[in-house]
Amino acid sequence: MITQVTSGIKVSVESFYRPDQSNPLLNQHVFAYRITITNNSDYTVQLKRRHWFIIDSSSTNREVEGEGVVGDLPIIGSGESFQYVSGCNFDSELGKMYGTYLLERLIDKKPFYARIPEFMLVVPYKLN
DSSP: OEEEEETTEEEEEEEEEOGGGOBGGGTBEEEEEEEEEEEOSSSOEEEEEEEEEEEETTSOEEEEEEESBTTBOOEEOTTOEEEEEEEEEESSSEEEEEEEEEEEETTTOOEEEEEEEEEEEEOGGGGO
């Protein structure tokens, strides 16, 4: 698990290869990732936006930006966590992702960013 803390917000990432949804013969590789956002600050926060940088080994770079995560704008109280699972597809056997979440403190509407740590997405047989 990869973890990064920004302003009391801990973002942890676990990634998984999905062979049931991939087709290596057609260079189609699907990965899932589980994100856990833990609020270790003193304030209740709401996740407003996400901004991802997605890079695969075939030099394809993508950016994904939008409201919330998986259709939700979660409110995370002090000491609480929010977890979700999402996915990404690549035309190559390995890649990486990283980015930021825009959050807002509910007490004073102050926005701030929490970093999503860089993590690798690798087809398991490439690790041998």
